[in-house]
Amino acid sequence: MKTWKLSTLDALFAAIAGKQTLYIPADVAGQPVFARWEPGLAMTRALNTGRSAKDLFFPQVEDLARFRVAGKTVSVSPAQALQEPFVIFGVRACDCRSFDILDSVFLAEPADTFYQARREQATVVTLACSQPEETCFCTSLGIDPQAPGGDVSCWMAEDTLYLQANTEKGEALLASLPRLEDGEKPDADSSVFDKLPLKDLDFSAFSGKALMDWFNSPVWERLSQSCLGCGSCTFVCPTCQCYDVRDFDTGHGVQRYRCWDSCMYSDFTMMAHGTNRPTQKERFRQRFMHKLVYHPNNHGGQIGCVGCGRCLQKCPISMNIVKVANALKEGKA
Amino acid sequence: MNLTRDPLIPMVAQVTDIRADTPDVKTFRVVGLDGKKPMEHIPGQCAMLSMPGVGEALFSITSSPTNEDYLEFSIKKCGCVTNWLHAIEPGQQLTLRGPYGNGFPVDTDFLGKDLLFIAGGIGLAPLRSVINYVRHYRERYGSVDIVYGARSKEDLVDYQEILTQWCREDGIHVHLTIDNPQPDWEGHVGFVPNYVKELAFDTGKTVVMCGPPIMIKFTLAGLEELGFRRDQVYTTFELKMKCALGKCGRCNIGDKYVCKDGPVFRLDQMTQLPDEY
Numbered sequence: 001m002k003t004w005k006l007s008t009l010d011a012l013f014a015a016i017a018g019k020q021t022l023y024i025p026a027d028v029a030g031q032p033v034f035a036r037w038e039p040g041l042a043m044t045r046a047l048n049t050g051r052s053a054k055d056l057f058f059p060q061v062e063d064l065a066r067f068r069v070a071g072k073t074v075s076v077s078p079a080q081a082l083q084e085p086f087v088i089f090g091v092r093a094c095d096c097r098s099f100d101i102l103d104s105v106f107l108a109e110p111a112d113t114f115y116q117a118r119r120e121q122a123t124v125v126t127l128a129c130s131q132p133e134e135t136c137f138c139t140s141l142g143i144d145p146q147a148p149g150g151d152v153s154c155w156m157a158e159d160t161l162y163l164q165a166n167t168e169k170g171e172a173l174l175a176s177l178p179r180l181e182d183g184e185k186p187d188a189d190s191s192v193f194d195k196l197p198l199k200d201l202d203f204s205a206f207s208g209k210a211l212m213d214w215f216n217s218p219v220w221e222r223l224s225q226s227c228l229g230c231g232s233c234t235f236v237c238p239t240c241q242c243y244d245v246r247d248f249d250t251g252h253g254v255q256r257y258r259c260w261d262s263c264m265y266s267d268f269t270m271m272a273h274g275t276n277r278p279t280q281k282e283r284f285r286q287r288f289m290h291k292l293v294y295h296p297n298n299h300g301g302q303i304g305c306v307g308c309g310r311c312l313q314k315c316p317i318s319m320n321i322v323k324v325a326n327a328l329k330e331g332k333a
Numbered sequence: 334m335n336l337t338r339d340p341l342i343p344m345v346a347q348v349t350d351i352r353a354d355t356p357d358v359k360t361f362r363v364v365g366l367d368g369k370k371p372m373e374h375i376p377g378q379c380a381m382l383s384m385p386g387v388g389e390a391l392f393s394i395t396s397s398p399t400n401e402d403y404l405e406f407s408i409k410k411c412g413c414v415t416n417w418l419h420a421i422e423p424g425q426q427l428t429l430r431g432p433y434g435n436g437f438p439v440d441t442d443f444l445g446k447d448l449l450f451i452a453g454g455i456g457l458a459p460l461r462s463v464i465n466y467v468r469h470y471r472e473r474y475g476s477v478d479i480v481y482g483a484r485s486k487e488d489l490v491d492y493q494e495i496l497t498q499w500c501r502e503d504g505i506h507v508h509l510t511i512d513n514p515q516p517d518w519e520g521h522v523g524f525v526p527n528y529v530k531e532l533a534f535d536t537g538k539t540v541v542m543c544g545p546p547i548m549i550k551f552t553l554a555g556l557e558e559l560g561f562r563r564d565q566v567y568t569t570f571e572l573k574m575k576c577a578l579g580k581c582g583r584c585n586i587g588d589k590y591v592c593k594d595g596p597v598f599r600l601d602q603m604t605q606l607p608d609e610y
Contacts, residue, residue: 065342067385067428074385074426078342105580112580113339211587215607242582245341245575247386254385258341261581269573269583272390272412275546277609286585294588 002174003183004161012161013037013089015177020123021086023056025049034088043090047133048308052238053095054102056088057118060235060260064114064245067254081117087173089125093148094138094308096126098238101306104299105241123169126150130157130188135309137198137322143307146188155185198322203303205329206292214293215285218333223324224284226317231262233320234287236310242268263287288324340578343383343428346371349403350423355488358455359419360395360407363429370403371429375436376462377569377597381577382406382414383428390414391574393596394432395458397465407458407490433577434596437463437541437567446539447475451552453482453525453544457490459569459596460543468502478534482510482525482548486518508532526551529559536560542568546610553600563601570596570610586610 022037032046063079106115126148151170162185234240244261295304350362365371383389396405510521575581579593587606
């Protein structure tokens with residue numbers, strides 16, 4: 001294990017950024033986000049970013065191709081996938097797990113090459129948690145917030161940053177940094193995690209019962225009643241991966257891009273002849289059935305949630321996956 | 334240089350012929366820019382057609398794989414992309430990607446079977462691919478019955494092909510019906526589900542069905558009354574899609590994606606899935 005003095009964290013960032021693009025969690029316009037590091041940019045004091053780290057692999061908006069249309073002819077120029085290596089520093093264990101979930105969708109054959117290129121170019125440096133929020137429940141999903149994965153795992157203790165490479169990419173990153181010293185991190189105190197109010201959620205029930213039993217549960221009507229359909233949960237969610245493909249007339253051609261979309265929106269499945277999920281109940285049910293039942297069914301039991309707690313913090317009507325999971329297990333209308 | 338072309342990036346293709354089938358259905362003949370058939374497919378598979386700036390949408394390939402020269406798409410005028418398609422002329426280029434989905438099990442489960450095709454309206458489009466494939470390899474299959482209904486005689490898609498080819502072949506029985514009586518129509522009048530019950534088919538047949546959801550629902554009920562089991566009935570679905578690759582998250586029925594797990598499903602597979610189609 002390697003060490004670096006926290007008092008000179010800026011110098012570590014400078015050393016990384018000297019070789020490749022570096023993103024760190026920082027406050028931008030008052031919001032913690034993953035931002036491109038420049039001299040003077042400091043890490044946020046917030047536990048986690050408002051928007052998840054999925055932005056770095058699955059950006060909110062991304063160009064796919066450019067078309068030229070002239071008379072009856074059409075020509076296409078595909079957009080270039082990312083070619084530059086980059087480093088994300090400070091990814092929490094929950095967001096790191098979300099990459100596995102996104103991988104299971106985007107890297108399934110045929111792989112999404114735009115996403116794949118970003119995954120290949122990225123070196124993920126995770127950061128262990130020591131002061132969780134009350135909304136955190138990653139431990140309920142089998143994630144150890146004090147032992148995050150990624151290419152390099154980091155811990156902060158006292159005045160020292162401890163770094164441990166987990167992959168060849170991680171080894172290469174650490175080897176490229178000057179003045180790293182050897183050291184062993186002190187044992188972390190995990191008692192605070194035992195006090196978290198949502199630490200004992202059980203998601204195993206959702207694979208134990210037939211899909212249709214959950215689908216026909218009487219709880220959907222009640223739970224969805226106050227949903228505004230704003231889509232905030234889907235946008236802050238590190239595992240939500242639904243997208244739209246749209247065209248924009250630039251005046252010089254047509255730009256085809258993809259952008260995040262939300263199953264909570266009324267036109268998400270609207271077809272030209274009118275077929276749709278008719279009310280917010282069906283849309284709401286789709287989102288949670290996907291996380292708790294459909295995704296696990298298709299991906300070896302992997303729940304489509306990492307317990308980051310963002311939806312608990314951001315939903316304007318305080319509805320969230322924890323309430324839904326508990327209500328479903330209780331099963332009362 | 335990224336050598337792998339992303340599956341979302343389409344190729345450019347060209348419409349060489351447009352046939353007006355009904356007042357709101359046209360059949361488009363599509364080839365690559367080299368003039369050749371742009372892709373191989375299995376009957377029942379679909380492809381994404383798009384006009385940049387207008388939109389992209391999924392259509393079933395209505396020509397048979399045995400057609401070596403071009404792809405055909407029978408398309409009903411219904412939304413943005415289809416309105417645009419109905420306004421174009423031969424020679425127009427557009428974009429194409431695919432084929433997508435599983436297709437009908439023409440080279441496995443259907444072999445040796447007596448086949449009963451049931452279609453309503455534009456639902457004939459995906460079945461035409463199977464029917465013409467079966468006609469091409471006639472000796473591999475048993476008897477063929479085709480029940481096809483539309484609102485009126487004018488709304489029967491591929492009517493000329495049905496009259497001049499399908500109706501004239503031995504071992505193929507075509508049963509046409511229209512919703513309401515018409516002066517120049519001597520055939521059956523009535524809805525498809527009732528007609529299927531009236532015809533009281535032998536329950537040993539394998540059923541291949543496509544049409545509006547309401548037709549499928551009532552026809553299935555009728556077939557079950559006759560003694561058919563759900564595992565004898567195949568159908569093909571269509572839901573909103575953006576990627577057709579199982580990633581955009583739009584076309585699922587329960588944990589199945591219509592684009593990659595379908596669009597063809599055997600109906601016994603649907604009993605444990607939500608009725609969201």
